[in-house]
Amino acid sequence: MQTVTILGASGSIGCNTLDVIARHPDRYRVFAITGCRRVERLMQQAKACAARYVVIADETLYEDAKHFAKQYGVEAEILMGEDALSFVASDSAVDIVMAAIVGAAGLLPTLAAVKSGKRVLLANKEALVMSGELFIQAANQYGATLLPIDSEHNAIFQSLPQTFQYGDLQGSGISKILLTGSGGPFLTRAIDSFNTITPDEACAHPNWDMGRKISVDSATMMNKGLEFIEAHWLFGVAASDIQVVLHPQSTIHSMVQYVDGSVIAQLGNPDMRTPIAHGLAYPERIVSGVSALDFSQLAAFTFAQACPERYPNLALAISACESGQAATTQLNAANEVAVDAFLSGAIRFTDIASVNAESLQQLEPTSVSSIQQVLDIDTAARAAAQQHVQRLTA
């Protein structure tokens, strides 16, 4: 029996994780679930999965939480705030931590899990994009097991040789990591109409049902950019070893190309319960609830290159990846501010890329050797991006 904490349980990945766990009461028990604002949903989840702790990140919602706990007959202990997130991620009773908080807010609790040597199922790509090398070093130092939940990285992980050593592509006979992406909802929309894109249009992804922030990132392809950086850190590969391939059907979730001409891919229906089940049970396989791929029903597979005019954020991210740790932290922070501003109606879709580019241009490429520095760089980049947003809305 393995004990699991789910950081970000009320979100899209969190709900999918609880769905997989509920199919295996003989294998997994829930220690804690956490969320930020959707307290009613959290209490319903706590009741259904019999969690021992529920953590509400937003402390102003404590009274609401108590009210819903009573309404749903929840017996779990209710905790509040950031320290509580780290506590449930690192307690000695926990074996597995699903890191599924969105954005930089997930960094410290995810690191707490890493530093306690847990099996960490990493969905929160922003945490790795921000802290890169320090995050991987901590995983090695404290003996954490990192399993990628992002579908592309999970696919790459499954397509790498079992003997793959961090960073050693040549030794494993690998010539390229092929990172696939659907191209999002605006793959064929006229570029000159991009400035009228609404938040709801941007969040309507053709293949995946996800939270709003990652949905907007998918539409701008910043998501692929963050994943490019994520692959760089997770597998220890250079930017030149990674190639982005557009595959609008999202059936191939990514591939590894070998020097002899072989390409190994992982395929499946676009449903996050597959990588979640893989991460939970690895190296075993368990039922996830995802239906088998029906090849007789599949339309043609198509592939293309990402057009830079359509996806300026992708080029920004690749260039930040080449510049190093400070640039990727800055880009991630600026992008969180820009996406928030777009979702709240303050700026246009096309402004996201300009806020990101201008913030990066303005900031110094400092060196990074501690998490405190990462947090300071993140704060400075948010302030710079905020200024650009304000200038656009003035």
Ligand code: NAD
């Ligand atoms: P979501 O918006 O649906 O859920 C986010 C979760 O984080 C919620 O539980 C929310 O309460 C919590 N949260 C938000 N702000 C917080 C804060 N300040 N402090 C503490 N908790 C906070 O997002 P999602 O789609 O589930 O994505 C979660 C993470 O997984 C993201 O990093 C995303 O990039 C990654 N991811 C998601 C998918 C997907 O299919 N949804 C796929 C790959 C990777």
Ligand code: MG
């Ligand atoms: Mg992904």
